[in-house]
Amino acid sequence: MDFSRPSCNPWRWLTLLASLLTCGICQASGQIFISPDSLMGVENFRTILTLENVPEDVLEYSWYRGMDNSTGNMIFSYKPPNTRHPGPLYSGRENVTRTGSLVVRMSALNDTGNYTVQVDTSNGTQTATGWLEIIKLRDDPDISANVSANASMLVEGMDSVVANCLTNSSNIKWYVNFVPTSGNNRMTISPDGKTLVIHGVSRYDHSLQCAIEDVPEILQRSDTISLTVAYGPDYxxxxxxxxxxxxxxxxxxxxxxxxxxxxxxxxxxxxxxxxxxxxxxxxxxxxxxxxxxxxxxxxxxxxxxxxxxxxxxxxxxxxxPPLSRPLPTVKRELYIPGYLVIILIILATTGGAYMCRVLVYALQLSCSRRRNLS
Missing domain, CATH: 2.60.40.10 (Immunoglobulins)
Incomplete structure (x- = not known):
């Protein structure tokens, strides 16, 4: 799929060119203008006509269809902070933001045309006009986006994956885990943008997708390739x-x-x-x-x-088994009362004297026996 180009109406392009030149003059003079980047929309998408050089003391924003800011052409008006009024050309899809921009939901091809904004301030009134072009998406196999990869079953840190975006478009964006990537130490994108290489895949690499952006901020995404990365065990x-x-x-x-x-x-x-x-x-x-x-x-x-x-x-x-514990040892101390110590000393003393007497008596008997024998 891709976007069809606006029909070759030279008057429309001359009007757009004049609008761009007028915007440049307005920007230089401090006059409000509609941002040129917002003057192209896509069918069934939201379109925002953004105001630039908006003063701070705004009393009311009023948007009109066409180049005439008459009451019958009014789409929507907004008085800060909370007063909003739809006009005769309000379709139910328009709104005005707090900064004065006109939002058109579900843009249609017949929304193409001139839009005029009137900004009332305490110092006067300013107006700006711009040509909005709504283009249509169409199926075009020559410039659609498809993606392919050399493998989807991988091993973390060992395998690398090479993905190719199959398209004839030159404005290609890559998404890993639905997050845009422009390449890093682990990922390499070829100079033409059509090939993405992830060196040493990670367990956190889950999906690959490419997209083409032929109209600013409007992406045509390819199908998603799911990656299954084997990893671990870590411990x-x-x-x-x-x-x-x-x-x-x-x-x-x-x-x-x-x-x-x-x-x-x-x-x-x-x-x-x-x-x-x-x-x-x-x-x-x-x-x-x-x-x-x-x-x-x-x-x-x-x-x-x-x-x-x-x-x-x-x-x-x-x-x-549990460790066996040794039997506890009981330390006992011998205690002898003082009076018993005295008694033992007396007995030991008297007993010692008695033993001395017995020994002396025995010696005397032995000596007397030897004399009698001689």
């Missing part, structure tokens, strides 16, 4: 119940134990569990042990894998 997390500290989970025999493994990627990861070096048949993210046994003790490894990106991460945890 893996392993949550346990009971809580594991420094990779060790302490649990008693017969208790409930659950291991929950999580990894995020596109497409979703596949899960593998390894127990003491042996691959388990479980391929889910959760590993549940309702009643822990001795055979279930040991090391566990969760592996998350993305088959598209060929990336894998793992996390380990070891299940061990």
């Amino acid at each position: 893996v997390s392993l949550l346990t119940e009971p809580y594991a500290f420094n990779g060790v989970l302490r649990a008693v025999i017969g208790s409930y134990v659950q291991l929950e493994c999580t990894g995020y990627s596109r497409p979703v990861v596949t899960y593998h569990w390894i127990h003491n070096g042996s691959l388990l048949s479980i391929s889910e993210k959760n590993l549940t042990l309702p009643s822990l046994s001795w055979e279930q003790m040991g090391s566990y490894r969760c592996i998350v894998e993305n088959l598209e990106t060929q990336l894998a991460f793992y996390r380990d945890v070891t299940i061990q």
Whole structure:
């Protein structure tokens, strides 16, 4: 699709040229004028006739159809701040903004023609006239916009996508995720604007689209190419119940134990569990042990894998019984009352004297026996 050009009526173009020249003179003199950029509209689109050089002390804006600002030709008038009056030529599609611009919704081809604005101020009245041309969109396969890409299934950071805008127009715009782009360190646009290359696609690249702009601010967009970018996993997390500290989970025999493994990627990861070096048949993210046994003790490894990106991460945890605690030692101190100490000292003293006497008596008996034998 593209825009048809206005019919070759030389008088219309002479009128438009005269309007442009008049606008230049008005701009230089400070006179109000209708912006030339707003004097072209498209059928079924909104058209805004914008005023320039508008003074600040405006009392009323009045818009007329044609070059005559008579009451019968009035479309709409607006008195700031809130008074609005439709005129005889009001069709229900017109309005005047707070800055005095005329808005025409759903512009029609018969809206083409001269428009006059009258601006009343405290210092007098100013008028300006401009020729509005409404053009029609039409189907034209030679200058329509279509888009193609070398691939739509991609891997983040590894693949690049090359998109081509198939059109004969030279005014091409590119949109990534419906946001206009003019190229950057990651994206390159060819000199003729027809080719866009995204180097090392990102997971955030969702769609591609091109558009042609043969009339300012009126875009003909192509269909959208949706991108599916595989990525990840970036990491893996392993949550346990009971809580594991420094990779060790302490649990008693017969208790409930659950291991929950999580990894995020596109497409979703596949899960593998390894127990003491042996691959388990479980391929889910959760590993549940309702009643822990001795055979279930040991090391566990969760592996998350993305088959598209060929990336894998793992996390380990070891299940061990609780640490055995030694029996507490009780320190006892011997306490002897003072009076008992005195008694023990007396007994020790008397007992020592008695023992000395016994030893002396025994020595005496031994000596007397030796004498008798001699």
